[in-house]
Amino acid sequence: MNVFFPVVRLAFAAVLAAVLAGCASSPAPQPIEPARPQYTSPITAQQVVGKWGLAAYHRPDDAARTEAQARQGCRQPYVINAGPSGGFMMYLADDAQPSEVISKQVGNGPIYIGLADEPPGAQSDREVVRFDGQILVLKWVDQEVAGRYGTMVYVRCP
Structure with missing residues (x-):
């Protein structure tokens, strides 16, 4: 029995040394962040960042009147700030x-206009109906949301 314990101790020490050597030899792999999809668009974040008057309409006949209302909204503008990853808020x-x-x-x-990790036309997106640098008209893709919020008209504030 005296021979048995030293052999067990030696085997245990060898296994422990192998485990510790394996841990020290290579670091654990780091998770790789998935690449963001790349889209093209003629509208840049710099063109959208700023103060905007905001109004909305449900009937296309109200578009011109709503644009005038959006101009009045510059008294309490809707502010679009730059986002931390190159987009806008x-x-x-x-x-x-x-x-x-x-x-x-x-x-x-x-x-x-929508979240970067969703494909164009996702339910949470808004379709750009018109954009000329001074007026931005957006229509919600989700019909239920569009029914509640209407077509959004943003007019750049002076």
Whole structure:
């Protein structure tokens, strides 16, 4: 029995040394962050950041009147700030905090504004109906949200 314990101790020490050597030889692999999809769009964050008057309409006949109302909204402007990752900060439907969004387009298709990790035309996106640098008109993709919020008209404040 005296021979048995030293052999067990020696085997235990060898196993422990092997485990410790394995831990010290290579660090654990770090998780790789998935790449963000790259979209093209003629609208840049710099073109959108700023103060905007905001109004909305439900009937296309009200578009011109709503644009005039949006100009009056500059008294209490809707502020679009730059986002931390190169996008811009806007409120999504029913969210109390702004989210970073981007302008996204595939090929010559429609332009959308929405979350970077969602494909263009996702339910939380808004389609760009019109943009000329001074006026931005957005229509919600989700029909239920569009029914509640209407078509949004943003007019750049002086």
